[in-house]
Amino acid sequence: QVQLQQSGPGLVRPSQTLSLACAISGDSVSSNSAAWNWIRQSPSRGLEWLGRTYYYASKWYNDYAPSVKSRISINPDTSKNQFSLQLNSVTPEDTAVYYCARLANYMDVWGKGTTVTVSS
Amino acid sequence: EIVLTQSPGTLSLSPGERATLSCRASQIISSSHLAWFQQKPGQAPRLLIYGAYSRATGIPDRFSGSASGTDFTLIIRRLEPEDFAMYYCQHYGSTPLTFGGGTKVEIK
Numbered sequence A: 001q002v003q004l005q006q007s008g009p010g011l012v013r014p015s016q017t018l019s020l021a022c023a024i025s026g027d028s029v030s031s032n033s034a035a036w037n038w039i040r041q042s043p044s045r046g047l048e049w050l051g052r053t054y055y056y057a058s059k060w061y062n063d064y065a066p067s068v069k070s071r072i073s074i075n076p077d078t079s080k081n082q083f084s085l086q087l088n089s090v091t092p093e094d095t096a097v098y099y100c101a102r103l104a105n106y107m108d109v110w111g112k113g114t115t116v117t118v119s120s
Numbered sequence B: 001e002i003v004l005t006q007s008p009g010t011l012s013l014s015p016g017e018r019a020t021l022s023c024r025a026s027q028i029i030s031s032s033h034l035a036w037f038q039q040k041p042g043q044a045p046r047l048l049i050y051g052a053y054s055r056a057t058g059i060p061d062r063f064s065g066s067a068s069g070t071d072f073t074l075i076i077r078r079l080e081p082e083d084f085a086m087y088y089c090q091h092y093g094s095t096p097l098t099f100g101g102g103t104k105v106e107i108k
Helices: none
Strands: A003-007 A018-025 A035-042 A046-056 A059-064 A072-077 A082-087 A096-103 A107-110 A114-118 B004-007 B010-013 B019-025 B034-039 B046-050 B063-068 B071-076 B086-091 B103-107
Touching: A003 A096, A003 A107, A018 A035, A018 A096, A018 A114, A035 A072, A046 A072, A046 A082, A059 A072, A082 A096, A107 B046, B004 B086, B010 B019, B019 B034, B019 B086, B019 B103, B034 B063, B034 B071, B046 B063, B071 B086
Parallel strands: B010 B103
Antiparallel strands: A003 A018, A018 A082, A035 A046, A035 A096, A046 A059, A072 A082, A096 A107, A096 A114, B004 B019, B019 B071, B034 B046, B034 B086, B063 B071, B086 B103
């Protein structure tokens, strides 16, 4: 059974970097048949896909949402079988519940979510 | 970017009634890449339907999905008390992946 365990701080100061990790059990971040995603949810923006990382033909790839493309980085960590989210230069608008999720043929496994508040 | 518009915003029904939720895409998309999720307060979304028609593992058969052009429908045949929740559609066939704004199914 695939599970995703999220970790990271719940409070980030404005202009700083939001960093979260998602540890995978029951699957591999290097799987050729899955993409590893970050999604956030807030009352003002609803569910918003942020980006993904995936491994294919011996190479790593990333896709990012246009709304955050200049500030985001999603990276795999094969030694820990996890992937991470970094969002730079955060503002209060980035306050949300952040989820990691696996997309194999569909988005079937989600982390429990991390509430991140951007505030001084 | 594919915009998904869900309607109605809120559906007020009684247990045992039938719920019909709609999701309209801003352009033609493959039905192979349309999913429905259920979300309850404080929980992550749970996959109900993928490929517009297929139930995810463990989902009861009172949930069904259909597609016609840019219109997608989730039907809950007879509402059980645990079905009152938020429902979202999602397109996952190309980036950026997008979600609809949601339909709240509430107890009348």
